[in-house]
Amino acid sequence: MNFRRRRHIEDPEINLIPLIDVLLVIMIFLAASTSFSKFSQLSITLPTASNDTRAAPPQVTVTVAADGRYALNGRALQYRDAETLSQALRAAVQGRTEPSLVIDADAGATHQSVVNAMEAARLAGIARVGFTTRTNPGAKR
Incomplete structure (x- = not known):
């Protein structure tokens, strides 16, 4: 006869609530003690301009419409x-020393249309390429 009580063997359980609490405290500590620094990929110095001088008018202007x-x-x-387009640019800058190109693109023009104009300038041998912009009087600085 077996007078011993049968012991019910319970499956071991891992209580995750204290573990989550500890990890949350560690995450808060790491977030508070971490110093965030901004890494820049390129170190560049941007040019400055004054409003007193006016640039010479561009030698060649390419206008890009919204439909290309x-x-x-x-x-x-x-x-x-x-x-x-590069053939037309070559003819336009023929005989000029250090020609420059200004691309005047519509805000609705596709990127590809503007890149085509830049590629045409490269093929025509024009190294100085700029873009026209307009200032928005209502914009905050």
Whole structure:
């Protein structure tokens, strides 16, 4: 006869609540003690300009419309790719020393249209490329 009581063997349980509490306190401590620093990928010095001097007018202006059409110095161009645009740019800057190009792109123009104009300038040998912008009088600085 077996007079001993049977012991019910309970499965061991891991109580996760204290573990979560400890991890939360550690996370708060790490977040409070960590110093966040801003790492820059490139160290650059931006140029400064004064309002007193005015730049010389651009030698060549390419206008990019919202639908991807181009105009060179106010004349509409029929083509839309970089190779043929570069031929027109070469003809426009022929005989000029250190030609510069200003790209006047509509706000609704696609990035590809602007990149095509930049690529055409590279193919035409124009190293100085700039963009026109307009100031928004209602914007806060």
